[in-house]
Amino acid sequence: MQPLKGIALKLVSLSVFIAMASLIKAASETVPPGQAVFFRSLFAIPVIVLVLGWQGNLRTGFRTKRPWAHLFRGVMGTTTMALGFAGLARLPLPEVTAIGYAAPVLMVIFAALFLRETVRLVRLGAVALGLAGVMVVVWPRLSLLSEDPGSAAGIGAILVLTGAVTAALTQVYVRTLVRVEAAPTIVFYFSVTATLLSLLTAPFGWVWPGPQLMVMLVAAGVLGGIGQMCLTMAYQYADVSVVAPFEYSSILLAIASGYFFFSEVPTLQTLLGAALVTLAGLLIVWREHQLGLKRGQARAQMPR
Numbered sequence: 001m002q003p004l005k006g007i008a009l010k011l012v013s014l015s016v017f018i019a020m021a022s023l024i025k026a027a028s029e030t031v032p033p034g035q036a037v038f039f040r041s042l043f044a045i046p047v048i049v050l051v052l053g054w055q056g057n058l059r060t061g062f063r064t065k066r067p068w069a070h071l072f073r074g075v076m077g078t079t080t081m082a083l084g085f086a087g088l089a090r091l092p093l094p095e096v097t098a099i100g101y102a103a104p105v106l107m108v109i110f111a112a113l114f115l116r117e118t119v120r121l122v123r124l125g126a127v128a129l130g131l132a133g134v135m136v137v138v139w140p141r142l143s144l145l146s147e148d149p150g151s152a153a154g155i156g157a158i159l160v161l162t163g164a165v166t167a168a169l170t171q172v173y174v175r176t177l178v179r180v181e182a183a184p185t186i187v188f189y190f191s192v193t194a195t196l197l198s199l200l201t202a203p204f205g206w207v208w209p210g211p212q213l214m215v216m217l218v219a220a221g222v223l224g225g226i227g228q229m230c231l232t233m234a235y236q237y238a239d240v241s242v243v244a245p246f247e248y249s250s251i252l253l254a255i256a257s258g259y260f261f262f263s264e265v266p267t268l269q270t271l272l273g274a275a276l277v278t279l280a281g282l283l284i285v286w287r288e289h290q291l292g293l294k295r296g297q298a299r300a301q302m303p304r
Contacts, residue, residue, distance in 0.1 A: 006238025009230045010246045016227035018253040021088060021096070022261055023220040027213055028089035034201025036085045036217065037078060041194035043221025044228065048188050051229045061184050069177055073186065074193025076170040081194060083163030090156025091141075092264040097254035098137045098274035099160045104247070104281055105130030106168035114172055126283035133276025134161070140269055183232045191225070244285045248278040 024036050052061040064070060087096050108127050111117040141157035177186060209217060234243050251274045258264035 003238040006234045006236075006243050007246060009234035009237065010243045011249070013227045013230035013234060014247070014250045015253060016223045016230065018093075018097075018250060018257055020220045020223040020227060021093060021254075022257045023216045023223070024085055025088040025093060025262065027209075027216050027220070028085065030207055030213060031209065031217065032201065032205050032207075033082045033085040033089070034198050034204065035206045036220070037081050037194055037201075038198035039217035039221045040081065040085075040224045041078075041191045041198060041221065043218050044191045044225030045188070045195070047222060047225030047229060048184065048191060052184055052188070055184075057182075057184065061182065061188065064185055064189065065180055066177070067189075070181075070186070070189035071193060073170065073173055073177060074190050075197065076166055076173065077190050078194040078197045080163050080166040080170055082198075083159045083166065087156045087160035087163065090152045091160065092266065092270075093258040093262065094251060094254045094264065094266040094274070095137060095157070095270050096160050097251050098270055098277065099134060099157065100164055100167070101248070101251075101274065101277040101281060102130065102134040102161065102164035103167040103171065104244075104284065105134075105277065106165060107171050108284060110168050110172045111175070115175070122287045123284055126280045126287070129283070130277045130280030133273045133278075133280060134164075135273075136276060137270050137273030140267070183235075184229070187228050187232060245282055248274075248281060251278070 020040070024040070027036060049058070052058050055061075084096065084100070087099075091099075105127055108123055138157045138161060141151075141154045174186065255266050258266070
């Protein structure tokens, strides 16, 4: 294990993903979400192939034992991506980032439901705290007391929150898939599936991008591929409990990008909600770390 390298790769992936989201948000005024998914997925594939070649895994990287499982994962992941991109067109970047933090919190619930994982008091409390934080961010957009509860921002909040649900379901499913498939293989087939599925949205309003817009969309795809591979490699160099807490530094990057590129100033509710969800996520990571230590001690004490 090389924890510092793992942390560095995690921070690079977060920076790259925020840059990608900023490009998608800038393009969303003209480009529909389905077309954005197409460019994001298609131009990530060359990056993945290059990394597989660099690692010497080209011969084995495309082999799969469960093609239908990859298809299902691809459908779920494509849905998540499309919902997130549609939300970016309607909400400030920091809000989208804060609501997206619901995914790891919801993942605890879904892991208990579908994987029969035991969820004790600490994690239940963290889940409740995280969901409360998400509601702090979302509620002003959805409140029936607001002047326009059906506004674009309200719809955007629903889209991003739904995307967090599908993201959590996808992550739970990937946890079963990684037992039999390599991480780069999963990323590759997801990108291929998302590219093909996004083509189905072409009859519903795709536009022909000009040179500047084309550069933005291609760059978003390349950055998405780089970010995905950096994230995958981060967990090869460091334990999840070491790397995962740095996920929440992305809110700082999102605030900076939103302010400098889109003149977005985060509201007090967004900052408070993001802080609560961050605290909940850190509690879950801490609890997982403690349980990991206990399991390690128990194994060490077993007779050989």
